[in-house]
Structure formats: structure tokens, C-alpha cells
Amino acid sequence: MKRLKRDPMDRAFMRGYQHGVHGKSRDLCPFTHPSTRQAWLNGWREGRSDNWDGFTGTAGIHRLNELHAVG
Template identity: 45%
Template structure:
């Protein structure tokens, strides 16, 4: 059971990461669950930080 939850949150994180890379706003988070939303936003913030450092063009 824990593995499924962890995988779900990892997917939420990676979806947020790729959403930021593709130029989506943080307001466009598709998750309603607080935990999944936090992971999505964490991925989104991580990508924005890396974009600010010049990792992506």
C-alpha cells in the first residue's frame, strides 16, 4: 500500500515539473487532494528554480 502512495506522489511531482517546463501556471494544478497538490507544486517550483538557473531555454 505505501508503495502505491509514494508512486502516486512521485507522479504528481513529475507532472508538476513538466507542467512548469511547458509554461503552465501554478494555478493549473489538476489535483484536489492536498498531499498530491503539494507534490505537484513542489515539482513545479523545482523546475522554475532550474529554469531560473538557465538549465532550460
């Protein structure tokens, strides 16, 4: 059975979110393509916001699943 690749924008968002929720700098963005970079930064902003609101650990995992289901 073939596996479908996830949308690159979705993957970039999730990676950015994980960086943000762990308090890492946005300067660590690995992408150079403008749209992919923007998706990563959007995820990073969501992650930083959740980090400030206390969504870390198990709560952060549940929040990430909610974001993934909506997106």
C-alpha cells in the same frame, strides 16, 4: 509480467516539474487532494527554479532524471 505503478506522489511531482520548467502557471495544477497537490506544487517550484537557472532543453531532461533518481 505485471508492471508496477509508480508512486502517485512521484508522478505528481514529475508532472508539476514539467509544467514549471516550461514556464506554465501553478494555477494549472490538476489535483485537489492536499498531499498530491503539494507534491505537484513542489515539483512545479523545482521546475520554475531550474527554468530560471537555464536548465531547459537537454539540460532540463538530465536534471529531471537526477531528481527522479534521488526521489
